[in-house]
Amino acid sequence: xxxxxxxxxxxxxxxxxxxxxxxxxxxxxxxxxxxxxxxxxxxxxxxxxxxxxxxxxxxxxxxxxxxxxxxxxxxxxxxxxxxxxxxxxxxxxxxxxxxxxxxxxxxx
Amino acid sequence: xxxxxxxxxxxxxxxxxxxxxxxxxxxxxxxxxxxxxxxxxxxxxxxxxxxxxxxxxxxxxxxxxxxxxxxxxxxxxxxxxxxxxxxxxxxxxxxxxxxxxxxxxxxxxxxxxxxxxx
Numbered sequence: 001x002x003x004x005x006x007x008x009x010x011x012x013x014x015x016x017x018x019x020x021x022x023x024x025x026x027x028x029x030x031x032x033x034x035x036x037x038x039x040x041x042x043x044x045x046x047x048x049x050x051x052x053x054x055x056x057x058x059x060x061x062x063x064x065x066x067x068x069x070x071x072x073x074x075x076x077x078x079x080x081x082x083x084x085x086x087x088x089x090x091x092x093x094x095x096x097x098x099x100x101x102x103x104x105x106x107x108x
Numbered sequence: 109x110x111x112x113x114x115x116x117x118x119x120x121x122x123x124x125x126x127x128x129x130x131x132x133x134x135x136x137x138x139x140x141x142x143x144x145x146x147x148x149x150x151x152x153x154x155x156x157x158x159x160x161x162x163x164x165x166x167x168x169x170x171x172x173x174x175x176x177x178x179x180x181x182x183x184x185x186x187x188x189x190x191x192x193x194x195x196x197x198x199x200x201x202x203x204x205x206x207x208x209x210x211x212x213x214x215x216x217x218x219x220x221x222x223x224x225x226x
Binding site for chain 1: 143154158210
């Protein structure tokens, strides 16, 4: 299964920029997708592919990738962005899926 | 707008089989991939497996020996069976639509908590 590594927690001041990273060998071959999860709710897809946002996701969310690292950037973080964020991708075989351990984002 | 709803027992005894269903509304189950994902309390997400509407499946290797995912296109439903459960299988179980070729979970159910306890 996919082995993706995320920092457990990060904090950002209101209105500032935060970058969340996801590392894994499979990311050299496959894009990561990113999910936002607020307490008691199901995850919501926020970024996928090279840098695609589903309808309804604010443009302050963006994605990028370099080598074995995928990143989710929130530019001008808002209080409502406080949540857990999970990356997801295929494993190196391309046949199975997996999630990173999640990053808790706190907006100060 | 596709909507998914999980259903099934909230309590399962150790060593028994966990069984859940996911009903898809607002669209047809045909021509798409469907998946199960779980989240133990206070922990991260774990992909369990997926099924194509035709019945072909793919499972997480760590759970493969205990998992069966099936589909019933006449009911617009797909199901999960997890055998020989232990307390470690206690989790919120989500069903989700898997969009390919991007391989992303674009629609999720609200999740259902299944507790394994005697």
